[in-house]
Structure formats: C-alpha cells, structure tokens
Amino acid sequence: MNILTDYPDLWGEALRGTLVLFFGGGAIALLLGLIVGAMRVSPVPIARAVGAVYVNWIRNTPLTLVMFFFAFCVPLLVPGRADFVLLATTALGIYTATYVAETVRSGINTVPVGQAEAARALGMGFGQVMGYVVLPQATRSVIPPMMSVLIALLKNTTVASGFSVVNLGNIRANMSELGENQLVTILWVMVVFVVLVLLLAWLQRVLERRWKVAR
Template identity: 40%
Template sequence: MDELIKYGPALAEGFLVNLELSLICGVLSLIFGTILVAMRVSPVPVLRAAGSTFVNVIRNTPLTLLLAFSALGLSDTLGLAFSDDPTTNAFWLVVLGLSAYTSTFVCEALRSGINTVPMGQAEAARAIGLTFSQTLRMIILPQAFRAVIAPLGSVIIAMVKNTTVAQAAGLLLDVAFVMYETFDTTGVSIPIFIGVVIAFMVVTLPIGWFTGWLAKRLAVVR
C-alpha cells in the first residue's frame, strides 16, 4: 500500500494518457469504421475490394505489430511525423495505429447491424429515387447503429484496454509503462497492480452498463 501511495501521482498521470488515447481513438474509430462499412457495402466493386482488403489485413494483424510498424515503418523508415517532439509524435502514432485497428472491428459490427435491416427497406428507398448514399445515411445506418450498440460497447471496452500496449509504438507515458517502471524499482507490488486494474474497471464497467441499457432502450422492433 505504501508503494501505491508513493507512486500514485505518476500512475494517475499515466492513466490520464490512456484515457486521452481512448477518447481520441474512440471518436476516430467510429468515424473510420463507418466509412469502411460504407465501402464494404458499396455497389462500386473497387470500393468493396479496398474496404474488404483493409479490414481483413488490419483486423488479423496483432495490435503490437501494427503499433510497432507505425513507429518503425511509417515514422522511422518513411519519415511520417506528426510533431518534432518525440513524445507527441509517438502519441499520435499510437492514435493512428489503434484507430485503424479498432475501426475494423467497428466496421464489422456495423456490417452485422446492416444485415438486420430488411432488404425491402433499401428496395423501397431506391424505388422512390434515393441514391445509395442517401439510403445508407438516412435509412440503413441509423437502424444498424441501434442494432449493434452493445457490440460497439464491447469494441470500445477492448480499445480502452488495448491502450496499455502503447509502448509498442514508443509511447513511454501510459500507465502500463509507469507500472513496469515501479516494479523495476520496488519489485512486483500487488497493491499497485490491483490499483491499476480497479482504475480500468472504473472506466470499462460503466461503458458496458450504459451501452447495455442504451441497446435495450433503442432496440429496433421488427
């Protein structure tokens, strides 16, 4: 317990980095995931192929390898840089890798939601002259989102926990890295470990409860 009190401020600061990553990546993942699912159900073959290839490649690549590629491949080899500050650059490389990874799961969740929408609704929309994008935006996606609120909640929870591997892209500020540093100094501390676990549960449990409640509240009646 003494170790938790002593290193508490540093752990809290690291946890705030994880929360910041979660918030930014969560928003970007929902945006990119929606774009990807639009590509995957598009009537244009090239867009369908591009969306399918991206999702299958990224979704089946281990996250740590994807983040390492962001740091070593995109940044060190190709020269991609978001900032001259190494820490800031590493932060946004994590955002890039984690958002790309999570967006593929958002895409697949939304695609399963689209499959729950009766085909007749899309046919009726086309019959009254709506374009594919109008049908998707005004009829299909609103129902798809409502149908997969709970699965999307699970994706977001997984993403929050995945922020703990941010050091794979060179970000040495997150709570997992700080925890490892304290273990190197003090030895493995059960109170510190439990404290970090509880901190994540304080974030993830309400997300699960809220999305479960919202899913029941907004369920589409067929």
Template identity: 50%
Template sequence: MLSVLTDNWELFRDGFWLTLRLFVVAALLSLVLGTVLAAFRVSPVPALRGIGTGYVNTLRNTPLTLVFAFLFFGAAKMQLSLPTFFWAGVAALTIYTSAFVCEVVRSGINTVSPGQSEAARAVGMTFLQVLTIVVLPQAYRAIVPPLASVLIALLKNTTIAAGFSVLEAGSIPAAMAERGENQMLTLVWITIGFLILITPLVLLQRWAERRTAVA
C-alpha cells in the same frame, strides 16, 4: 496496500489520464473510419468493396503490436512519422480497431430489411442518402452490445502503447519497479483503475440497449 497508491498518486493519475485520452480519441476516430469502411463493404462499386474487404481482412489478421511497430519504427523510415508518440498511438489504435468496428456496423446493416433500401431508391434517393438516412440509424440500434465490446477491448488495448514510449497506464509497472515498489500491489491498483474505467462503458451499454430496444 493503500500507500502504494497514495505515495505514487501522480504517476497513477497521469498514466490513467493519458489512457483515457488515448481511448476517447481513438474510439471516436475508429467509429468514423469503421463506418466509412462498412459503407465501402456494402457499396455497389466493386473497387470500394475491394478496398473495404482488403483493409478488414488485413488488419483483423495482423497483431496490434505489429501495427504499433510499423507506425513507430517503419513509418519513420518512409518519411511518414507522426508529430508525437501520443498521436502515433492513436493512429495505431484507430487503424486496428476500425476494422472490427467495420464488421460490427456491416452486421448491423445486414439486419435492415432490403425492402426499405429498395423503397428508398424507388423514390429517387442516392446510395449515400439511403445509407445515412434509412439504413445506418436502424443498424446502430442493432449493434449496441457488440460495439460496446469492441470499445472495451480498445480501452484494454491502450496498454500496448506503453511498450512504445507512450506513458499511459501500461507503463506504470516499469516506473514503480524503478522506485522499488511492490509489483503485485501495483498490478492490483492498475486492475482496479481499469475496472473503474470499464464500468461506465458497461452501464452505458445497458442503458443504450434499453433505449434502442425494439418492442
């Protein structure tokens, strides 16, 4: 069993390294875009609320595979091709995941007492100042568990990129089949690899929950 890993170590190493890069970049961009979309959804401007609502409702009801297919095939026909397969994969994961991050952040915003926002506006703060200084810091304290779940789902969703020429962990079984390796053992090692990647996220979630818990 161990020989399947040791004899193909470079393949596993490169695949999971690219998976980790996809996850980190897409996670950071999703957090930024998702927070912006959440701000749109609670904005006093109807047009911004419409944009945020339309984006979330569309992406949450669209399979991730279709998002990948559009960026890898459809976008090229519209002269919107991205420089590399890696960045196309990052874009697809970010566009999709940010819709879920948006809803998580919006739920956190809704936990903040309206009285705090009203008090901030009463002293002359703008909507953006109220959101960034008063509301979001408290909202993020309340959304640690669901946000961690979204990020774990993002990590697992990176495997879809393998079907679109991104040579990450999801592409390992096809390469191993060409080498005549045992596919069951290959899948076992891939599962172990993802457990190793997910475990720090779970531990980080528990630590963040303890740090942000309100007595």
C-alpha cells in the same frame, strides 16, 4: 492504498495517457470504421474490394506489428520530430476500425433489404439510403457488439506502453523502480480497468434503454 496515495502524479499521468489513447483511437476507429463498413456493403465493386482488403489485411495483422510500424517506420517517412502518442493513437484507431467496420456491416445486414429497395425506388442515392434509412435502424443492433469493440480498444491501449507511451500499462515498471510491490501495483491497475469497463457497460445499458424506448 499507499501505492495510490503516495504517487498521485504518476497514476494521474498514466490514467490520462490511457484515456487519451482510448478516446483518440476510438474517434478514429468509429469514423473510419463507419466509412469502411459502408464500403463493405456498397453497390460499387471497387469500394467493396477496397473495404475487404483493408479489413482482412489490418485485422489479421497483430496489433503489436501495427504499433511497431507506426512507431518506427512512419517517423522515417514523415520529416520532423515524431509524436509517439499521436502515432500510437492512430495505430489503435486504424486497427480497431476494422472491427468497427465488421460490426457496422453486421448491423446493416439486420435491416430488411426491402426497406433499402423502397428508399431507392423513391429516388434516394446510396448515401441517403444509408444515412436516413439503414444506419438509424442498424444502430440499435450494433450497440452491444460495438461496446465490446470499445472495451477491447481500452485494454489494447496497454500495448502502447511498449513504445514509450505513458499509460496504465507501464506504471508497473515505474513503481518497480521506486521499490514498490509490483503485484500490488498490477492489482490496482486491474481495479482501474474494471472500473473503466463498468462505466462503458453502464453507458451501453443507457443507450440500449434509450433505443428501446425509441422503438
């Protein structure tokens, strides 16, 4: 326990860094993924093509390479001092958005086609059909896989530790410099991640119960 109690500032900063990456990257991923997922089922061929290229290109690229591009290439294109936390958060969001998009697309495909056709017959446009008819129903089926995507995002935040971004992934190195046992530090990091994942699992159960009642 002394590894936790003797260095509260280090652990607090690392946890804060992980949460910033998670919530920031999650917000970008959910927003962008929702847009790309809608593009993937759009009746417009160009929109479908752009969505497919984005998903297949980014998803098949290792996260480390995406992070490397944002850490070392983007600063060369944008003048001024680079904010590595912002760059890492953006990289995580853009990468995770591909999985969110595919989760949204699979959820949309669970909604019977007849409902969308009936909405279009009433004169609704594509945006109205998606916003008022399809997405509210698809949300019920995408909660479990979406939480899996968010859990993966939480664990992927440790990749940013290799690019000078403080989070739970690099606290082992800090403890090593202070002469603390690295194995014990890693075990405590695992405990923190397990607790965070259990919180996400609890949130999933709450949302599932809420939507189940709504049925």
